[in-house]
Amino acid sequence: MDKLILYFETIPSWHRALILAGGIAIFWIIENAIPFKKFVYNKWQHAFINIFFTVTTIIVNFTLAIILLKTSDLVNQYHIGILHWFSIKNVFLYTLIGLLSMDFFGAYLAHYVEHKTKFLWRFHLIHHTDTWVDSTSGNRHHPGESVIRFLFTTFGVIITGAPMWLVFMYQTLSVVFTQLTHANICLPKKVDHILSYIFISPDMHKIHHHYKLPYTDSNYGNIFSVWDRLLGTYSYMHREDIVFGIDTHTTEKEHNTLNNLLKIPFQPYRNPEV
Template sequence: MIGFAKLLWHPGAAEMAHVELPSTGARIAFLLASFAIVLLFEAAFPLFSYGRSDRMRNIGRNAAITVIFVGVNLLLSPLSPLAAQWTLDAKFGLSHWLGLSPLNQLLLGIIGLDLFAYFAHVSMHKLGWMWRFHRMHHADRFVDVTTTFREHPGETLWRIGWHIAGVFVFGTPAWVLVTYLTLSALNAQFEHANIRLPERLDRWLRLVFVTPNMHKMHHSRHQPETDSNYSNLLSIWDRLGGTYNRGPRFAELRYGLDGFDDPEKQSLRGLLKMPFMRDWGRVDARPDDKSDRSAPPPVLPWP
């Protein structure tokens, strides 16, 4: 933390070629700790009460996918710091061209990288071939904190490509990149969590951040609802992009995708091969306006 404070308040700190960053192990341990805390909140204040056996099977699948997700990220982890180091050495990107202070580099980096994350997410819904990768995430019928990293390796590559592009455009230093990715991962766990915030608190928080109530709409089976609330950390992008939706009526909310509920598609093997199965789902493999509303909703434990 002392090193981080120096970066913010010492004018010459931004020009340091080598900044001490938290180790990969420390970052993983931190995220695991936050994951455990969110699980406790889900147990204490659940939004939906799921059947125990179904949820445990789903947690097992999501845990296996999370292991793959972490492995792919570790394998590709050198790419982003290399991009950040190149922008520093070449004095490339808006941060360097504008001569920003470390504090302004932090603000620009978080805002800019989050904008690119929004573009990446929208593109996965609009490009048919990318949607086939992204639908693994949306096919989850039991959205909770374990859904956070339920991401196909092909989607991971796409997202990493976009934030590397953001590093180049904004000249993002490595310490800003690590800060943003950590905040993004923390909020992703929070927004997928099977909890519901008091409406007033949620309304205030979503003026700036993506909240659980806001993001739940994005996991609806109903396509107009699925194609909304794409923002990653900051909620402003949906407001500016015309993709903002105030939030779901929880008693009517159904998670998942039509045509993807059967055991074969929900198995680990089925999820991994999902992008390559053109005959799965609708003609264009997208959620349909006429979602199946016949299945009973999960039980709401409290209004």
């Protein structure tokens, strides 16, 4: 465990980039073998849009990274946050509580608020417009949303009192889970269902991408499914019935052109069908 902590304390940026790019490439290959849905689409053109948003997400996070580093240093210097309230000696328990707290305050809460606040939904909606959810969709975030998510991650670090190695560990796990849950693959139904008792399974997140309410407003989790299950936001539907996209932006001109996707947050607000 000490070695793992040391690794994440000093994880080189190129390792993080490799995990992101390698993951997309591996799932890109696997999804041809066991597709969740057989899409008729221009995979490369679709990938271009989503990789554009992945690159802008990386730029935002890289530019603001110093804020995250300073925040983590300060909360640990002044013993702020959940991890400092109890003196947890067991390093596994410390790590687990830290990851769960980061997952709730930095990710679940961020996602929930993005769905419930009109202003934030305007930005998050771009992620939901994707009608061909695949390995490239995980980081399809408008640059405005990338900033919003960064602020929530920083908030998560403060509430958790997370040291930087824990933040890097969480972010690395988050990249892996994001790719797994978005990739156009399907696990055997039973495996997916059992997995969903602990983690966000691929089917669980794909239900979140169903084009209509109330499913869009459910399964907000990022890594652990405990928050959805505890807080009543868990939902289930048969994978065969899932239709990707969002009912307010159904035409290809709107959801499959970079120019329009960048403008959506500034266009008149559209109410979803209830």
